Amino acid sequence: MTRSAARTRVVIIGGGFGGLNAARALARPGLEVLLIDRTNHHLFQPLLYQVATTSLAPSDVTAPIRWVLRKEKEVTTLLGTVERIDRAARAIRVVGEGDPIPYDYLIVAPGTRHSYFGRSDWEKWAPGLKSVEDARRIRKRFLLAFERAEWEDDPKARQALLTYVVVGGGPTGVELAGVLPEMCKVAFRPDFRRIDTATVRVILLEGGPRILPAFPESLSRRAQRDLERLGVEVRTNAIVTDIDEHGVSIGDEHIESESVFWAAGNQASPLIATLATPVDRMGRAEVTPALHLPDDPRVFVIGDAAAATSTDGREVPAVAPAATQMARRAAENILAQVEGRAMQPFRYVNKGDLAVIGRHKAVASFFDGKLRIAGHLAWFTWLLVHVMFLVGFRNRLSVLMQWAYNYLFFERGVRLITETEDASMSRHPARTGETGEFEVPRTA
Amino acid sequence: MTRSAARTRVVIIGGGFGGLNAARALARPGLEVLLIDRTNHHLFQPLLYQVATTSLAPSDVTAPIRWVLRKEKEVTTLLGTVERIDRAARAIRVVGEGDPIPYDYLIVAPGTRHSYFGRSDWEKWAPGLKSVEDARRIRKRFLLAFERAEWEDDPKARQALLTYVVVGGGPTGVELAGVLPEMCKVAFRPDFRRIDTATVRVILLEGGPRILPAFPESLSRRAQRDLERLGVEVRTNAIVTDIDEHGVSIGDEHIESESVFWAAGNQASPLIATLATPVDRMGRAEVTPALHLPDDPRVFVIGDAAAATSTDGREVPAVAPAATQMARRAAENILAQVEGRAMQPFRYVNKGDLAVIGRHKAVASFFDGKLRIAGHLAWFTWLLVHVMFLVGFRNRLSVLMQWAYNYLFFERGVRLITETEDASMSRHPARTGETGEFEVPRTA
Numbered sequence: 001m002t003r004s005a006a007r008t009r010v011v012i013i014g015g016g017f018g019g020l021n022a023a024r025a026l027a028r029p030g031l032e033v034l035l036i037d038r039t040n041h042h043l044f045q046p047l048l049y050q051v052a053t054t055s056l057a058p059s060d061v062t063a064p065i066r067w068v069l070r071k072e073k074e075v076t077t078l079l080g081t082v083e084r085i086d087r088a089a090r091a092i093r094v095v096g097e098g099d100p101i102p103y104d105y106l107i108v109a110p111g112t113r114h115s116y117f118g119r120s121d122w123e124k125w126a127p128g129l130k131s132v133e134d135a136r137r138i139r140k141r142f143l144l145a146f147e148r149a150e151w152e153d154d155p156k157a158r159q160a161l162l163t164y165v166v167v168g169g170g171p172t173g174v175e176l177a178g179v180l181p182e183m184c185k186v187a188f189r190p191d192f193r194r195i196d197t198a199t200v201r202v203i204l205l206e207g208g209p210r211i212l213p214a215f216p217e218s219l220s221r222r223a224q225r226d227l228e229r230l231g232v233e234v235r236t237n238a239i240v241t242d243i244d245e246h247g248v249s250i251g252d253e254h255i256e257s258e259s260v261f262w263a264a265g266n267q268a269s270p271l272i273a274t275l276a277t278p279v280d281r282m283g284r285a286e287v288t289p290a291l292h293l294p295d296d297p298r299v300f301v302i303g304d305a306a307a308a309t310s311t312d313g314r315e316v317p318a319v320a321p322a323a324t325q326m327a328r329r330a331a332e333n334i335l336a337q338v339e340g341r342a343m344q345p346f347r348y349v350n351k352g353d354l355a356v357i358g359r360h361k362a363v364a365s366f367f368d369g370k371l372r373i374a375g376h377l378a379w380f381t382w383l384l385v386h387v388m389f390l391v392g393f394r395n396r397l398s399v400l401m402q403w404a405y406n407y408l409f410f411e412r413g414v415r416l417i418t419e420t421e422d423a424s425m426s427r428h429p430a431r432t433g434e435t436g437e438f439e440v441p442r443t444a
Numbered sequence: 445m446t447r448s449a450a451r452t453r454v455v456i457i458g459g460g461f462g463g464l465n466a467a468r469a470l471a472r473p474g475l476e477v478l479l480i481d482r483t484n485h486h487l488f489q490p491l492l493y494q495v496a497t498t499s500l501a502p503s504d505v506t507a508p509i510r511w512v513l514r515k516e517k518e519v520t521t522l523l524g525t526v527e528r529i530d531r532a533a534r535a536i537r538v539v540g541e542g543d544p545i546p547y548d549y550l551i552v553a554p555g556t557r558h559s560y561f562g563r564s565d566w567e568k569w570a571p572g573l574k575s576v577e578d579a580r581r582i583r584k585r586f587l588l589a590f591e592r593a594e595w596e597d598d599p600k601a602r603q604a605l606l607t608y609v610v611v612g613g614g615p616t617g618v619e620l621a622g623v624l625p626e627m628c629k630v631a632f633r634p635d636f637r638r639i640d641t642a643t644v645r646v647i648l649l650e651g652g653p654r655i656l657p658a659f660p661e662s663l664s665r666r667a668q669r670d671l672e673r674l675g676v677e678v679r680t681n682a683i684v685t686d687i688d689e690h691g692v693s694i695g696d697e698h699i700e701s702e703s704v705f706w707a708a709g710n711q712a713s714p715l716i717a718t719l720a721t722p723v724d725r726m727g728r729a730e731v732t733p734a735l736h737l738p739d740d741p742r743v744f745v746i747g748d749a750a751a752a753t754s755t756d757g758r759e760v761p762a763v764a765p766a767a768t769q770m771a772r773r774a775a776e777n778i779l780a781q782v783e784g785r786a787m788q789p790f791r792y793v794n795k796g797d798l799a800v801i802g803r804h805k806a807v808a809s810f811f812d813g814k815l816r817i818a819g820h821l822a823w824f825t826w827l828l829v830h831v832m833f834l835v836g837f838r839n840r841l842s843v844l845m846q847w848a849y850n851y852l853f854f855e856r857g858v859r860l861i862t863e864t865e866d867a868s869m870s871r872h873p874a875r876t877g878e879t880g881e882f883e884v885p886r887t888a
Contacts, residue, residue, distance in 0.1 A: 040591065040861045057503045059858040066635040067859065076637040079591040079861075097595070132862050147484065147523040151541070191510040193520040394849050401845060405838050414503040415511065417484045417523075418576050 007032040008338055011092060011103040013082050013271065015042050015065040018109035018303035018323040020391075025331030027072035031338075034101065036078045036094065040064055043132060044390055046320060047399070049175045051135035052261075053142070053183060055406050057414045058132045060399050063392040082110075084274045087296060105298050105334045108285070109327070110269035112304045112318065114262060115282070122243040126262040129172060138261055140417050145259045146188065147417075149195045160256040162200045165248050167240055168264030169206030170214070171355040174223060176261055177204040178358035181231035202231065203255060205238040205248070207264070212355055214317070216369040226361040226374075240264075266318065268305040275299070280307040289345035291330045297337060302326035310348035320389070322348055356382045359407075451476040452782055455536060455547040457526050457715065459486050459509040462553035462747035462767035464835075469775035471516035475782075478545065480522045480538065484508055487576060488834050490764060491843070493619045495579035496705075497586070497627060499850050501858045502576045504843050507836040526554075528718045531740060549742050549778045552729070553771070554713035556748045556762065558706060559726070566687040570706040573616060582705055584861050589703045590632065591861075593639045604700040606644045609692050611684055612708030613650030614658070615799040618667060620705055621648040622802040625675035646675065647699060649682040649692070651708070656799055658761070660813040670805040670818075684708075710762065712749040719743070724751040733789035735774045741781060746770035754792035764833070766792055800826045803851075 010026050012019045015037035023035045041062040050056040066077035081095040085108070091100035114128035127137050142164070149161040166177040184200040191197075204211070204227065210220040211227075211234060224234050235250075242249035247257040268283035277293045278286045284307040285293065291308060293299045302308075303323035308316040316322050325348060333343040352366040362378035365371070373381070383403070390396050402414075454470050456463045459481035467479045485506040494500040510521035525539040529552070535544035558572035571581050586608070593605040606628075610621040628644040648655070648671065654664040655671075655678060668678050679694075686693035691701040712727035721737045722730045728751040729737065735752060737743045746752075747767035752760040760766050769792060777787040796810040806822035809815070817825070827847070834840050846858075 040587065040859065057501045058862070059501045059860055062860055064635070064859040070634040073637070076594075077635075078594065079588075080595070132860065136862075143484065144523075150520075150522065151524075190514040191508070191521075193517070394846075397845065397849070398842070401841065402838075405841070415484070415508040416503050416506055416576065418502070418580075 008104045009034065009102065010105045010107065010334060011036065011101060012107045012109065013037075013085075013092065014109035014111060014303070015039070015068075015077075016045075016109060016111050016303060016323060017320045018111075018327045019107070020065070020068060021324045021327035022107045022109065022302065022331045023069055023075045024072060025328050026334065027069075027074045029074065031074055033072075033075040034078060034103075035065065035069065035075055036080050036082060036092075036101075037065055038079075038081045039131075040066070040079050041132070042068055042391055044395070045130070046386055047390070048129055048132075048135050049172060049179070051132070051414070052129055052138040052176065053179045054139055054415045055179070056399060056402055058136065060395055060402065061390075062132060063395060068391055082271060085271065085299075087275065087299060090298070103298075105337070106300065107327075107330055107334075108271065108275070108299065108301045108305065109303045109323070110271045110305050112266040112268050112282075113270075115265035115267040116262070117265060119243075122262070125243045125245055126167060126248075126260040128262040129176070136418070139414075141259055143415060143417050146192065146195070146197065148258075150192055151194075156256075158195065159199075159201075160247065161258050162195070162197070163203070163247075163255065163257040163259070164200065165203045165205060165255055165257045165260045167205050167243075167248070167260065167262050169204060169208070169211030169234075169236070170263060171212065173204060173206070173263035174211060174227065174355055174357055176263060177202055177232045177234075178227055178230055178356070178361070182359055185231070201233065203233045203235065203257075205240060205250070206234070206236045207239050209236055211236065212363065215353060215355065215363060215365050216372055219363040219365060219372055219374060222374045223355065223357055223363050226357045230358045230361070266304065272301070272305050275301075282307075290333050290343040291326055291346050292333070292343075297343075300330040300333070302330050308346060311345050312347065314348070316346070316348045317350075319353075321351060325349065354378070354382045354385060452548045453478065453546070454549045454551065454778060455480065455545060456551045456553065457481075457529075457536065458553035458555060458747070459483070459521075460489075460553060460555050460747060460767060461764045462771045463551070464509070464512060465768045465771035466551045466553065466746065466775045467513055467519045468516060469772050470778065471513075471518045473518065475518055477516075477519040478522060478547075479509065479513065479519055480524050480526060480536075480545075481509055482523075482525045483575075484510070484523050485576070486512055486835055488839070489574070490830055491834070492573055492576075492579050493616060493623070495576070495858070496573055496582040497620065497623045498583055498859045499623070500843060500846055502580065504839055504846065505834075506576060507839060512835055526715060529715065529743075531719065531743060534742070547742075549781070550744065551771075551774055551778075552715065552719070552743065552745045552749065553747045553767070554715045554749050556710040556712050556726075557714075559709035559711035560706070561709060563687075566706070569687045569689055570611060570692075570704040572706040573620070580862070583858075585703055587859060587861050590636065590639070590641065592702075594636055595638075600700075602639065603643075603645075604691065605702050606639070606641070607647070607691075607699065607701040607703070608644065609647045609649060609699055609701045609704045611649050611687075611692070611704065611706050613648060613652070613655030613678075613680070614707060615656065617648060617650070617705075617707035618655060618671065618799055618801060620707060621646055621676045621678075622671055622674055622800070622805070626803055629675070645677065647677045647679065647701075649684060649694070650678070650680045651683050653680055655680065656807065659797060659799065659807060659809050660816055663807040663809060663816055663818060666818045667799065667801055667807050670801045674802045674805070710748065716745070716749050719745075726751075734777050734787040735770060735790050736777070736787075741787075744774040744778070746774050752790060755789050756791065758792070760790070760792045761794075763797075765795060769793065798822070798826045798829060 009032045012035040026033045044061045047061045069075045083095050084093040091102045116122045145161045152158040166173045180202045185198045188197045212220045248255045272285050285301040286307045291300050304318040329346040336343045354364045356362040362382045363374045364378040453476045456479045470477045488505045491505045513519045527539050528537040535546045560566045589605045596602040610617045624646045629642045632641045656664045682694050692699045716729050729745040730751045748762040773790040780787045798808045800806040806826045807818045808822040
């Protein structure tokens with residue numbers, strides 16, 4: 001990767017909300033910006049659960065990163081997996097690339113993966129939802145359970161196939177659980193001859209005393225009531241003690257299920273560990289108020305992988321608006337250093353919290369919970385906000401159309417069961433002799 | 445699979461144009477129809493090349509089989525891989541299913557796979573285009589070549605990455621080759637910083653003396669001229685002698701390319717071999733004029749896997765309208781047997797041949813070539829016919845919208861690079877301890 005000596009180079013790792021917004025803010029003459037990501041697409045994670053539940057196609061919630069940045073001519077997008085950050089050499093190492101890539105400034109925005117609280121063996125029975133592959137895997141498991149139930153003659157085995165357990169009562173868990181009953185009871189029912197899809201059980205397990213703990217307590221109660229009306233069994237204070245191929249254990253109790261989904265915990269990308277910097281218990285890098293590492297003003301960490309505190313003294317939450325705001329502050333602080341100005345501390349502005357539960361059901365909290373709404377109005381607000389922030393005109397149109405179709409016909413369009421393997425992408429495919437397919441190097 | 449003693453059972457293997465239309469024609473009281481397919485979706489193969497070339501999403505050209513047949517209450521859809529047909533026992537064997545599934549009548553419509561003319565080792569370097577997985581694999585290879593070229597400093601290696609070779613000058617090969625230049629030269633160009641995607645080479649290789657050999661000669665010439673105007677190098681009488689990781693050999697000549705696509709030959713599904721019946725050199729079952737096996741009026745073979753002759757003495761071509769017409773005739777002949785009437789021979793009615801070449805460019809032949817059209821009118825006819833025959837209202841709307849978007853903005857929306865492995869689906873997933881993923885039993 002040859003470089004221009006005259007220009008200051010900023011390398012950005014990650015094409016999520018943080019990385020993209022940083023690239024946009026830094027695209028100006030005099031700077032050379034390299035954005036590197038393991039995949040070729042930006043993912044609109046807030047709608048990913050709709051891919052997992054057959055409402056949207058993967059291409060509706062993704063946009064090619066290089067297409068998003070096509071007008072930022074100072075930004076070069078590269079597909080590659082960063083292996084290691086070498087702060088002493090001021091360079092990053094990319095899998096399959098001989099030479100390290102030097103930087104003058106670095107923005108690290110690699111996001112998080114699931115945390116199974118030390119029980120990584122649970123992952124194979126309870127997939128989580130972070131990537132397009134994750135969503136396809138959940139969609140497949142979910143659809144296959146119906147297909148297998150249609151063959152099954154034994155009533156007990158059939159009921160295990162028709163029992164869905166969602167672990168984790170945060171927004172993702174609530175969204176996943178809330179959408180399942182309507183789909184099973186209405187959309188899929190006319191398609192089967194031997195099973196009645198309305199006999200499905202959907203169980204939401206939350207370890208704490210209430211679901212949606214980030215919301216005001218009254219909205220948690222409202223969300224639980226709404227879920228129960230939709231047909232979801234909500235169980236709080238339910239600590240999962242084991243997950244295996246037969247289902248979930250909560251202490252002595254065992255729930256037979258072939259479809260368990262994980263939405264219970266996150267940990268920062270393992271790339272953060274290569275920074276050799278203090279981290280919190282979720283593996284997130286501790287950053288200064290200006291968002292750089294305590295001992296290195298050239299390296300910024302933003303988004304879900306950063307443990308940051310806002311100027312108002314509160315912890316910055318792991319949500320898309322926070323990543324976007326951090327990106328702008330980090331970019332501005334790099335420009336300040338380049339131009340010899342003083343850096344400014346980060347202040348997070350919370351514009352509100354939204355969680356959707358199901359058809360016509362959502363909860364929203366604004367102004368620190370001073371304004372709370374639920375039901376139709378919250379649901380419509382949720383729809384509006386999510387379409388508005390979706391990247392790309394094509395995606396917005398396509399999502400609106402599919403939602404209209406789903407809403408009007410109670411049907412689900414994207415019910416494709418396909419590939420068996422999943423992997424993130426790298427640009428350095430090592431062709432394997434056996435299959436002719438690409439083998440993918442991974443950092444984690 | 446328990447069965448009702450009173451009802452005659454027809455088993456249909458395959459959910460393509462043949463299988464679906466047979467199921468619809470047989471859905472009537474007194475009959476029990478079982479349709480079994482390896483995947484959960486019907487695939488609209490005529491538009492599959494648009495998935496491979498990032499214009500459409502997989503869900504646009506597929507529809508869940510059980511959703512398509514949701515109103516045919518006599519039809520039960522099952523996801524499963526048929527391993528073997530046991531004509532002596534009048535039963536089929538399904539992978540992972542202990543008991544054989546008995547039939548009174550059987551319609552075999554499993555389609556074809558690629559033929560590499562005895563060189564199956566070429567498949568890994570030159571993927572073909574039959575399934576959704578094939579299309580995703582081609583799309584990925586095609587997009588990855590650009591990504592790798594953006595990193596590549598060596599001009600020769602870079603040119604090999606930017607050279608696409610399509611082997612086979614039938615409709616699929618012409619469609620694939622025709623769409624590539626515009627995409628590379630217009631849609632992708634603003635997204636790259638280090639390569640100029642307009643320097644791409646697209647080469648179409650045809651072994652015979654002209655492309656589109658099933659069309660009248662004047663249309664073949666027109667198609668070649670149109671392709672050349674779009675920027676495709678068309679080479680006829682070009683017999684491929686070798687394909688490896690570095691490219692394609694035509695005798696002593698070697699074309700360096702990392703992206704070779706195969707559209708040159710077909711052979712019937714290996715399931716046909718288990719029928720123990722005479723086959724032609726493409727492995728297709730020879731059938732009587734009534735479309736059943738010569739020695740077995742209970743077993744019908746239809747679609748691309750049948751070697752059938754129309755009452756006018758012509759060979760029935762391997763196209764969707766032929767499969768649809770054969771399905772109706774086979775279903776009618778089964779009903780004739782059940783009701784004690786005489787079976788009727790199959791007559792293929794050719795309503796016309798269409799091939800699209802690129803933007804505003806297509807060729808069409810009607811009434812045995814007596815009416816020939818090309819250019820705008822043929823292109824518009826092609827669009828109309830393909831949207832009209834697409835299964836499902838949602839798909840039609842979505843495809844129309846995406847085409848409008850592609851047409852107006854010269855952009856391509858579906859540029860997702862994701863999974864590395866491909867496999868067809870089975871309902872009997874053997875969970876592997878290592879990955880927690882499903883292992884797929886396959887017949888071929």
